[in-house]
Amino acid sequence: MPLTIAIDGPVGAGKSTISDEVAKRLGILHLDTGAMYRAFGLCCMEAGLDLNDEAAVSALCGREEARVDVRYENGAQITLLNGRNVSGLIRTQEVGMAASTVSKYREVRRVMVQRQQEMAKEQPMLLDGRDIGTVVLPNATVKVYLTATPEARAQRRMLQLREKGVNTPFEEILKEVNARDYQDTHREVTPLRQAEDAVLVDSSNLTFDETVQAILSLVEAKQ
Secondary structure, three states: OOOEEEEEOOOOOOHHHHHHHHHHHHOOEEEEHHHHHHHHHHHHHHOOOOOOOHHHHHHHHOOHHHOEEEEEEOOEEEEEEOOEEOOOHHHOHHHHHHHHHHOOOHHHHHHHHHHHHHHHHHOOEEEEEOOHHHHHOOOOOEEEEEEOOHHHHHHHHHHHHHHOOOOOOHHHHHHHHHHHHHHHHHOOOOOOOOOOOOEEEEOOOOOHHHHHHHHHHHHHHHO
């Protein structure tokens, strides 16, 4: 059975960047599942749907024009929406909130989870998201719950935005982080939670390299 690593955690915990580096050092693929939900959230926004209309959103999920795919180019994940590269478009705060909303719907999660499980059967892979260890890969070789305090996550996000020339106040970002946390942990379908057999890694006071090494040590111990 291929090596599978499940990394879950709240928004802003650094799952994508940490997972990229861990997968790179292990020589395996990293599937950013959150990007898949973001792509579908973007699709709903472009279609002009009311994101709170579960029936409309669920109906769109099954259509060809809402097909979300992933491919790898030069070691990086490319996220496609109906064949269009949307890797850059899906990284806005607005799309992130849309993803959090549509991902709570049962049919949306069913379609996405099925696709993720199919990918994980084919080769060694690291998946990160909100319900990898609890739903997508319940039998993963290694499970990690990566988190940090809301303040630490908001601070990191603020610095990322500043690097892009966006000066959003810390208080506003912290408010968004707390809102996402509440939404993700209180949704009816597969809410964000730490799997019973997942190891908690709190990166609040860890550097990037220290966090990566902590996860690599867990993988080494399992192997």
